[in-house]
Every structure is written in structure tokens, then in C-alpha cells.
Amino acid sequence: MKQWSQVDARVVSAGEEVLRRLEDAGHKAYWVGGCVRDEVMGRPVHDMDIATSARPEMVIQLFERCIPTGLQHGTVTVLINKQAFEVTTFRKETEYEDHRRPAAVEFVDAVLEDLKRRDFTMNAMAMDIDGNLIDPFCGREDIKAGVIRCVGEADERFEEDALRMVRAIRFASVFGFTPTLSTWRAVIRNRDKMDYIAIERIRAEFEKILYGPDPLRGLELLSRSQLLENSKLPTVQVQTQPDMLRKLPLLPAVPADLRLSLLVQGLGIETESIPGLLKKWTFPNRDAEGTVSLIRFDQEWMEQLRARNSRSAEEIEKSLRPHWVVLELAYGQGTAGLWISRMQTLLESTNRTDHLLPINREQLKILEDWHTAIPVHHVRELKVKGNEVLEESGRPGGPWLGSLMKQLLYSVAAGDVPNTKEDLLNEVKRMVNLSEA
Structure with a gap:
């Protein structure tokens, strides 16, 4: 008998209430899937899914607050004590259509039948309210051995849903596990079935690999398996990875821009192709x-550095600071900050990086100071408004006003003019007089 140790006690208490009500009504009920796997592995548990012999309509009758999440699949979301639980009726699936979805779902009474339909042994475990583990396929042993093994015949599992092959690689990457030889061979035999899987589903799994603890392992396995050869998603040949790409695991997983940008650049994808490619991959806008x-x-920015080949602090300040201010205003404070963060990782991760990048640590420190010193990034942050500029200039409105406001923004951002109403209006007067001279 095992007590939950990897999940908030309030969530466990609410989950026990769900199980108890189901059992008191004469039904069987268990925690299943990922929550049981993560508890066995000693990993934090975030969601606790429940499987039961009760039909969806019976579940709805037993609980005051329910959301009919997926009645056709037997799933009802139960809300209790401010916690949400997906409660799904034991089921088995009939023949699959296009290697991705069952033609029909058949509800059953036994948890064993329900566990048989799952993908891998580590996900085919259940736990009752007393903490007794139901593990008919030796998932706990496979977890201890660090292997990914299909439930039953691997070819059958991948025939049912070809996306499971990518999930196998994702689990291997995230958990540091190894697919069993039989599972890996089945991946190779069935990889052509990936053509049936929607790119959105592939991308969702790919993201979990990219933002996981060891993205290079996942990318290597994807490359070796050739699962994504026809999917337009990137694959990586480990032996030819540039040094920049090898630093993917060193970057934070959040925000996504950090790793995704390094991946795309590391793969050598042409800049003009990137927007269309990311759209095809269905990454969030x-x-x-x-x-x-x-x-x-x-x-x-790298073009500016290479063009001037400036090395000393004085040279950088004189020739490059105006270009930095222009770029930061154009792309935003957030983008500039992320670029600095990413560059810090590239520079600090190896002593050889200085020879690979046209920038060194001392120069990056100067850029950080510039970034921190910029006081405004938007026209709306200026202490003078367009109508005040019009009044001061004595001129009618027109396109010139927008251009002048942008010039004011640059002057304040560069530190040439203080962001006060008096100073800005004096600068407006100077600029108008200059234009009329």
C-alpha cells in the first residue's frame, strides 16, 4: 500500500472524495495513467485522472458540478473542492481509422480491459483509494529499468495510433529512458504511418521534446528513426550539429522563443523561410x-558588428550605440532582453565560443548597460502628446507629426533629450526651426 507523496494533499483529498462517491454508489474507480506513473517515478504529479466502471451519465448524477468534456469517449470533468478531475469510463477501442483514432469506443466493466488499450507499460498502471497498485504489464519494473515498452504488441499499438511512436521518443527524451529493441524496431517498421497524423498533434509532442530536459536526445532519436521525414518538422543529425545547436539544453524552456530560435538558426534555415515554416508547423502565433x-x-545586430569590426569600448559606444537603440525600439524591449539572455548562455557555456561569435563578454556587458539605460520604448511613454506638439509648432497635422514623434522617441531613448514636457517641446521647436531653415 502506497501513500501519495508527489502531489498536493488537497488534490489527493479531493480525488479520494471522487473515488469514494463512485465506490459508495457501487462502481469501481481508480487513479490511472500519468499520475500513477509519476508517483512511482518520484516526479511531481500535476493532474490526477480517474477511471471508473460508472457510465458518464451515472457520473453526472453523482456530482453536483460536472463538465461533459468528451461524452463520446466516456469522459466527464468533475469539479470538487476547487479541484478538477477527468473521470473516464473503463473502455476498449475497436478498429482504428487512419492510424489515429478509434472507429468506436466500447465501455467495459474491468480496469484490466481499460489498461490493455494504453500505449506503454509505464502508463498502464492504476491505483485504488487504499494505495494498492494495479500493474498487470509490469510498468513499475520497466520504470526501474528505464525502458519504454509497448503494452502487448508494439505493431498493434502503433497501428492504432501512429503518434505513439513520437510519444515513445518524447518519453525517452524527457525521462532519460531507452525504447526496448522490440519497440524501436516497431517504430522503424511503422514510421510510414506518420503520414496519417495531423501536424498539430506532431507539433504538440515535438514541443514537449524541444522544451524538455534533454531536447538533443529527442532530436537525435527523431533523426535516427526518420519519423518526421515527410512532416516538415526539423530533424537533427547529431554528428553534424553546430556548436550553437548543442547549447539548446542550456537555455530556459520558457519563453519558447529562446530554444525555438536557437533550433531554427542551428538548423541553418533561411530567414525568409522561417515565418512560413513555423506556420506550417502550427506553432502558436x-x-x-x-x-x-x-x-x-x-x-x-551581428551585421552591424561585422561591418564595423569594432573591438574597444570607445569604438562600440561611438559607432554602434545608435544602431542598438534603433534596433531595440524597432523590435521591443522584450526581444532585446531575450537576445542578451540567449547570448549570455552562448558565451558562458564554453571557453571557445569567443572564437565563434563576433562578440565577447566585455562587449555584451556594454550592451546590457545600454539595454538597461533606455528609458522609453513607445511614443506613448513620452511626456508630450501629439496635440501639444501641434500647438507648439503652429503647423497643421499631417504625416510629419508621426515622423517627428518617432524622432523624439529616439532622442529620449538615446539619452540625448530628457523625457520632460519642457525639454521635449524645446526639442520640437529646434527641429521645426531646423526644417524651415
């Missing part, structure tokens, strides 16, 4: 836009 901005910022 925010992540794709942030990634493209970070890459373009990097490329434009």
Missing part, C-alpha cells in the same frame, strides 16, 4: 512571432 523577431534582431 505568439511563439512564432517572438522567434522570428529574435532571429531578425540577432542577424541585424
